[in-house]
Amino acid sequence: MTEAAPKRPDSPVTGAEIDRSVLLLSLACCASMMSQRICDAMLPELSRQFDASLAAAAQVVSLFAVMYGLAQFFYGALGDRYGKWRVVTYTTLACGLGNALAVLAGSLEALLMARVLAAAFAAAIIPMSLAWTGDAVPYQRRQETLARVGLGTTSGIFSGQLLGGLLSDTVGWRWAFVLMTVLFLAVGWLLQRNWQAQQRSGAPMPVARPGAPGMVGQTLGLMRSSWVRKMIALAVFQGAAGFGMLAIVASHLHLQHGLSLSSAGSVVSLMGLGGVLYMALAPRVIAALGERGMVLIGGLGVALALLAAAWSPWWQAIALSMLGGGFAFFMLHNTLQTLATQMAPESRGMAVSLFATALFMGQALGVLLGTWLIAPLGSGVVISAGALVMAGVGLTLHALLRRRHRLGVKA
Numbered sequence: 555m556t557e558a559a560p561k562r563p564d565s566p567v568t569g570a571e572i573d574r575s576v577l578l579l580s581l582a583c584c585a586s587m588m589s590q591r592i593c594d595a596m597l598p599e600l601s602r603q604f605d606a607s608l609a610a611a612a613q614v615v616s617l618f619a620v621m622y623g624l625a626q627f628f629y630g631a632l633g634d635r636y637g638k639w640r641v642v643t644y645t646t647l648a649c650g651l652g653n654a655l656a657v658l659a660g661s662l663e664a665l666l667m668a669r670v671l672a673a674a675f676a677a678a679i680i681p682m683s684l685a686w687t688g689d690a691v692p693y694q695r696r697q698e699t700l701a702r703v704g705l706g707t708t709s710g711i712f713s714g715q716l717l718g719g720l721l722s723d724t725v726g727w728r729w730a731f732v733l734m735t736v737l738f739l740a741v742g743w744l745l746q747r748n749w750q751a752q753q754r755s756g757a758p759m760p761v762a763r764p765g766a767p768g769m770v771g772q773t774l775g776l777m778r779s780s781w782v783r784k785m786i787a788l789a790v791f792q793g794a795a796g797f798g799m800l801a802i803v804a805s806h807l808h809l810q811h812g813l814s815l816s817s818a819g820s821v822v823s824l825m826g827l828g829g830v831l832y833m834a835l836a837p838r839v840i841a842a843l844g845e846r847g848m849v850l851i852g853g854l855g856v857a858l859a860l861l862a863a864a865w866s867p868w869w870q871a872i873a874l875s876m877l878g879g880g881f882a883f884f885m886l887h888n889t890l891q892t893l894a895t896q897m898a899p900e901s902r903g904m905a906v907s908l909f910a911t912a913l914f915m916g917q918a919l920g921v922l923l924g925t926w927l928i929a930p931l932g933s934g935v936v937i938s939a940g941a942l943v944m945a946g947v948g949l950t951l952h953a954l955l956r957r958r959h960r961l962g963v964k965a
Contacts, residue, residue, distance in 0.1 A: 571752065572690060575639075576699060578741070578748050579683040580706030582646050585737045586679040587710025588717075589649065589672055590618060591826075592734060594801045595719030595819025596727050598808055603727070604662035608805065609925045613666055615801050616921040618673040623914030625677035627773075630685075630907025633678075638686040638903055643749055645678040647742030649734075652676075656731040672734075680707060681910040685903045688895030697845075697892040701836035704888055708833055708880070712826030715804070719819025775898075776905055782897050784954060788890065788947055789909050790916035795943035796856065796883055797913070798920015800825065802940070803863050803876075805925075806933040811869045821873045825859075828880020832888070839885065845893075846955045848885040853948010855882025860941035864934040886948055 593600070593614045601611040633641045652672025659665035683703055691699045721730045776782050800822055807818040832839065843851065859879020863872045894909035895902060924936045 575690075575748060575752070576687065576702055578745055579642065579686065580703050581741050582642055582679045582706070582745060583683055583703060584706035584710040584713070585646065585649070585734070585741050586676045587707045588714035588737070589653065589676050589710075589734050590615075590622065591711050591714035591800065592718040592730050593618070593669075594715050594804045594822065595808075595815050596722040596730070597801065597805060599722045599727055599815055600662070600665075604665075606662050608928075610662065612801065612921060612925045613662075614669050616918050616925075617666055618669045619798075619914050619918035619921060621670045621673035622677045623911045623916075623918060625674045626681050626907045626914065627911040628907075629678040629682060630901075630904035633682045633685055633903035633907070634901060638682040638689070639745075639749055639752070641678050642682045642686070643742060643745040645675040646738055646745055648675040649679075649738040650736075650742070653731045653734040653738060657728050657735065668731075677910075677914075681906045682903065684891060684895055684910075685906040688899070688902050688906065693892075693896055696895060697840055697888060698837050700892055700895070701833045701840075701888055704884065704891070705830060705833040708826050708829030708884060710826070711800075712823045712830060715800070715819045715823035715826065716816075717819075719804075719814075719816040723814055723816040773904065773908065776901065776908060779897070782905070782908075785890070785894060785897060785909060786912045788951055789894075789912035790919070791943050791947050792887065792890065793913040793916025793918075794920030794923070795860075795916075795940040795947070796887070797917040798924060799860060799937055799940040801921050802924045802928070802933060802936055803860075803872075805928075806863070806937060807869060807872065810933060811872075813869060821869060821876060824873055824876040825880035825883065828877045828882075829884035829887075830880075831877075832881045832884040836888065843885075845889050846952050846959070848889050849948050849955065850952040851948075852882045852884075852886030852889070853945055853951070855879065856886065857941040857945035857948075859883075860937050860944065864937035864941070883944075886944075886951070890951065 597608060597611045597615070600606070600614060601608050604611065629641055629645075649672055652668050652675060655668035655671065656665055659668055684700060687699055687703055688696060717733065718727075718730050721727065721733070804818045804822045807813045807821055808815060813821065839848065856879045859875040859882065862875035863879075866872050866875070891909075894906055897909070898905040920940065924940070927936050
């Protein structure tokens with residue numbers, strides 16, 4: 555895509571072209587997150603099908619997250635150099651390949667390889683979509699616009715967990731990957747058509763920078779900033795204690811409460827639905843609470859939700875806690891994402907990719923450590939530990955933002 559220079563923060567980006575582009579990016583993010591969460595509720599079924607332990611089956615989640623996180627680090631430099639929309643388009647189309655191979659997998663090892671391949675491509679979609687939006691939309695309107703892009707991400711969490719369990723219980727787990735293959739190819743085709751329309755219309759879109767520094771140079775420059783290092787650390791903890799706990803909660807519901815895979819997936823997917831509700835109400839919430847209020851209430855709210863999931867004797871109460879916890883979680887997450895898009899405007903693609911890498915490596919750590927600790931400690935204790943970490947993330951970020959406000963530091 556031939557792109558013009560990024561708009562200045564005081565230059566409003568309006569028009570149907572941007573709206574259509576944001577919608578398509580939201581759909582691509584939905585597919586990416588569905589691919590990540592599609593296996594959450596099917597872990598016990600994969601364990602039975604391939605005669606493997608739950609921890610071994612959980613590698614379809616944890617190894618996906620590892621590759622997803624590592625690959626995002628490389629896409630940042632590519633997006634800055636060659637154009638973020640171009641990267642999103644090509645990787646969305648390529649995601650169909652990994653999911654098609656998952657359909658054909660005859661062993662757990664083959665399924666793991668297919669998942670790793672899919673993750674390597676899916677990794678580009680969300681961070682490059684966020685970075686593209688950061689280039690196109692001024693900071694004053696960015697959190698609201700990112701919430702629209704994030705609507706796809708949260709819908710992907712909700713639908714991925716729901717459909718993964720439902721299809722596993724009915725027609726079989728392979729059909730979940732058939733669905734993902736078709737979805738990625740369809741969205742990729744729409745992105746390609748939009749890219750061509752952008753070129754024909756000459757709409758002011760964000761840009762590729764052929765002279766952008768290399769990956770190593772960009773990373774070293776970013777990590778010299780103490781603010782960037784703090785954001786990266788918070789992303790690791792949020793990924794481990796937030797996203798990483800979703801698979802643990804699904805297994806907890808199945809093993810401790812006797813829910814079927816589809817029922818367990820449905821309950822956990824309510825966290826994604828809570829996120830969808832937040833994204834729909836984001837403009838009002840942002841105006842009412844501001845960044846500091848959202849991270850404080852968000853961190854404490856998701857901590858309470860996880861504690862309820864860990865110790866409530868009634869699965870119905872856990873369902874309600876997941877819904878409220880999702881709303882709270884994405885209050886915090888959306889704010890953290892918005893801050894990440896402004897960490898380094900001159901290397902936004904690399905900055906957002908570094909943030910996303912930390913987030914999903916944290917998720918992988920949370921799943922691996924959580925499944926390992928379930929046997930000696932119990933799933934309730936593991937989920938409770940995640941709750942304490944999420945409370946700490948919210949409190950820490952609130953304190954950091956308050957300090958920056960006192961110092962007069964602007965985004």
